[in-house]
Amino acid sequence: MPAVRPQVLVIDDEPQIHRFLSPALDAAGYEPRRADSGQEGLRAIALWSPDAVVLDLGLPDMDGKDVLKRAREFYQGPIIILSARDREAEKIAALDLGANDYVEKPFGVGELLARIRAGLRQGALAPVAGGVVTVGEVVIDLDRRIVTRAGERVKLRPKEYEVLACLARNAGKVLGHADLLKTVWGAGHAADVQYLRVVIGQLRHKLEADPAEPALVVTEPSVGYRLEL
Known part of the structure; x- marks a missing residue:
């Protein structure tokens, strides 16, 4: 019985992209799937x-960021953005909405395939450890993906959480x-x-008593960050 190949869905309205990517994905061992609009995707x-x-x-019927936002309501697999929009604000918005990676057009197929492999590895190796972590007034329920502060639920964006x-x-x-970036955004970032x-700044504004003097998410200069116990 032949092995089941991983399916990769390409949502793009440019026929030449599908003509280019479908055989490349097939040759790389994936089963390509196609959608030409946001709703179809x-x-x-x-x-x-x-x-x-x-x-x-x-996309012709809706902005890809809206597709991303709606997809993240029910789909947890890797989503790689492929776009001609190269402004930093667009990239940050897409990553904040839950994209795993961002590749600019024009692109090399080798780079895109590497990003897909990284996304699949990231999903397969995602930590499953749960439990509840309490730091002062902040309670982080890792099983239920719920964060509260002083008993009130805190609404976090996907990357913030x-x-x-x-x-x-x-x-x-x-x-x-680098460890945080690779874990949350992928090796390419x-x-x-x-x-x-x-994201750290956004978290501090939502969780810290004084964001200007953080006591919860602490900076280790030139190194990284620590959740203070």
Whole structure:
């Protein structure tokens, strides 16, 4: 019986992208799937539950970030953004909404395949340790993905929660910038410290009594961050 090949869904309205990517994915050992619009892509994710998704932001019926946001309500697999939008704000917005990686057009197929492999590895190796971590007024329920402060639920964006959960699983230990970036954003972003600084700042505003003098998420200069016990 032949081995089951991982399915990769490509959501893009450019026919040439599919003509280029489908044979490349097939040759690399994946089963390519195709969607030409955002709504078609969401239906395909729900129907096939692919192993990975490659998503264009410039779709004809809806913005790709809206597709990403809706997909993350029910799909946990890796989503790699493929887009001609190269502004930093677009990248940060997509990553904050739950994208695993971001590849700019024009792109090399070798790079995209490497990003897909990294996303699949990240999903397979995702930590499963749960439990509840309490730091002062902040309670982080890792099993239920719920964070409260002084008994009130705190609404976190996906990347904010993932960074906090990583720190909580290693509470009291310093986690380096590169380790956090690779765990949350993927190996391709190990040097993108600005992503991490933005998320840490957002977490401090939501969790700290005085964000200007953080006592919960503590900076280790030039090294990384620690969740203070």
